[in-house]
Amino acid sequence: MKIALLFLFIFAGCGGGSSNSSGPSNSNPSSSLTTGTKRVQTVPEVLDLFAEMNEYIIVYLKGTAIDNVIIEYTDSDSGPLESPARGYCDKSGFTPKITLYRPDWIGPYAAGSTMKKAAFYHLMGHCVFNKAHNDELQYGTDGKVSAAKSFMHSNFGYHLFPPSYGGGASTLSPEKMVDLQREFFNYYGPR
Numbered sequence: 001m002k003i004a005l006l007f008l009f010i011f012a013g014c015g016g017g018s019s020n021s022s023g024p025s026n027s028n029p030s031s032s033l034t035t036g037t038k039r040v041q042t043v044p045e046v047l048d049l050f051a052e053m054n055e056y057i058i059v060y061l062k063g064t065a066i067d068n069v070i071i072e073y074t075d076s077d078s079g080p081l082e083s084p085a086r087g088y089c090d091k092s093g094f095t096p097k098i099t100l101y102r103p104d105w106i107g108p109y110a111a112g113s114t115m116k117k118a119a120f121y122h123l124m125g126h127c128v129f130n131k132a133h134n135d136e137l138q139y140g141t142d143g144k145v146s147a148a149k150s151f152m153h154s155n156f157g158y159h160l161f162p163p164s165y166g167g168g169a170s171t172l173s174p175e176k177m178v179d180l181q182r183e184f185f186n187y188y189g190p191r
């Protein structure tokens with residue numbers, strides 16, 4: 001319920017998903033990378049993840065909601081899809097755009113909800129938060145690799161979802177997902 005109310009607040013407050021604010025106005029010509037109209041446009045399958053991310057930013061980080069991103073689908077598997085996120089980020093314009101491979105999000109071969117969440121955080125990390133890959137690993141008491149330390153691991157699918165890489169059930173506990181979110185936002189305060 002909180003997420004639904006937060007979502008309504010965010011989108012009602014910014015004109016149904018787009019903001020009418022623009023970059024600085026002056027008479028000098030500006031690059032399309034630095035000026036434009038902020039907007040949020042997304043696909044239905046990521047609305048809950050988007051609202052959850054914004055709630056975390058507002059509640060725990062005391063920040064402002066994400067107000068400038070486009071998330072859309074592609075049906076082409078031949079583009080620059082980052083594996084295993086199965087999507088890519090285009091930051092060539094003022095509004096960053098995430099393109100997701102539709103069959104991984106909708107349909108009989110779609111990834112599980114945990115894998116979708118990891119892919120969403122990974123792509124948002126690149127596109128909205130300008131995060132680079134973090135290939136640190138966590139090790140168990142036996143000295144063997146137990147998991148990736150971050151959603152931003154370049155091969156998070158393998159290191160977060162063994163041995164079911166590619167779509168099966170995750171071995172991640174809800175507590176581990178919270179730890180990954182905390183690492184993503186560099187937040188280590190109260191839960």
